Amino acid sequence: MTEQKPVTESTAQKVPALPDAQTVTEVKHYTDRLFSFKCTRPASLRFRSGEFVMIGLMGGPDPKTGKQKPLLRAYSIASPSWDEEMEFYSIKVQDGPLTSKLQHIQPGDEVILRPKPVGTLVHDALIPGKRIWFFATGTGFAPFASLLREPQTYQDYDEVIITHTCREAGELTYGRDLIEALKDDELLNEVIGEDFWKKIKYYPTTTREESAKMGRITDLIRSGEAYADLDVEPLNPESDRAMICGNLAFNLELKEMLEEAGLEEGANSKPAQYVVEKAFLD
Numbered sequence: 001m002t003e004q005k006p007v008t009e010s011t012a013q014k015v016p017a018l019p020d021a022q023t024v025t026e027v028k029h030y031t032d033r034l035f036s037f038k039c040t041r042p043a044s045l046r047f048r049s050g051e052f053v054m055i056g057l058m059g060g061p062d063p064k065t066g067k068q069k070p071l072l073r074a075y076s077i078a079s080p081s082w083d084e085e086m087e088f089y090s091i092k093v094q095d096g097p098l099t100s101k102l103q104h105i106q107p108g109d110e111v112i113l114r115p116k117p118v119g120t121l122v123h124d125a126l127i128p129g130k131r132i133w134f135f136a137t138g139t140g141f142a143p144f145a146s147l148l149r150e151p152q153t154y155q156d157y158d159e160v161i162i163t164h165t166c167r168e169a170g171e172l173t174y175g176r177d178l179i180e181a182l183k184d185d186e187l188l189n190e191v192i193g194e195d196f197w198k199k200i201k202y203y204p205t206t207t208r209e210e211s212a213k214m215g216r217i218t219d220l221i222r223s224g225e226a227y228a229d230l231d232v233e234p235l236n237p238e239s240d241r242a243m244i245c246g247n248l249a250f251n252l253e254l255k256e257m258l259e260e261a262g263l264e265e266g267a268n269s270k271p272a273q274y275v276v277e278k279a280f281l282d
């Protein structure tokens with residue numbers, strides 16, 4: 001005979017404390033400004049590599065009403081569409097409403113993840129081309145962490161160029177580690193073939209600390225130095241496609257450069273030659 005206990009608060013089935021709660025499974029800190037984390041994936045969530053969702057935590061009680069409201073921000077999904085877990089790459093802002101708290105999460109904690117993916121950094125928003133450029137600054141690398149692990153990227157293009165401009169060398173670590181690990185990516189090796197990684201050209205640069213390559217990517221392209229280093233022809237609308245994700249000034253400057261080179265901005269509803277999205281800022 002099994003003992004029958006009354007259903008009390010402690011024996012009742014555990015319900016998630018937060019709406020749309022997901023459990024944190026891993027947290028990695030890279031610098032005092034950057035960290036990444038993984039969490040469980042909502043069973044019903046389907047997304048396209050490169051999209052973003054709203055992520056957050058429950059905010060503190062309102063001083064007047066005592067009610068708590070979720071504190072949410074848009075975060076690019078850094079994991080590819082086929083992955084069982086979700087990965088995110090975030091800045092830490094010490095007085096930022098969300099990231100000042102989010103940076104302290106630990107495995108086992110809960111985060112809010114609204115399962116409504118959207119975004120323009122998707123293959124569907126581009127028309128076919130030969131070469132794709134992923135232009136990132138800082139945490140703008142996140143959607144490309146997803147797209148670099150997405151088989152379609154290598155099915156659609158002969159060459160994949162990823163540029164990443166950061167202030168300091170330590171801010172390149174997340175991207176560099178991810179690109180190094182790609183060589184051993186089982187799915188990509190199986191679906192695309194073991195030479196797939198030869199399509200990738202990685203171009204990391206720093207602006208405020210010494211590294212192998214210094215300078216803003218915009219300046220390096222304008223001077224022609226980036227083309228020479230990468231051994232590629234200048235951007236042209238026939239062969240090149242591009243996705244931009246970084247801070248606002250960078251996005252605007254690069255957008256203007258692409259337009260000057262003759263590329264047109266695309267969208268989900270009207271695919272064209274490049275797309276742009278703002279990286280998460282506070």
Ligand code: A2P
Nearest residue numbers: 137138165166167207208216218247249250253
């Ligand atoms: P810089 O150090 O010269 O400002 P942030 O951390 O402020 O978002 O910047 C990330 C990187 O983006 C930095 O290396 C920064 O260079 C660079 N950056 C900022 N604005 C632009 C721009 N308009 N064009 C190219 N790179 C930029």
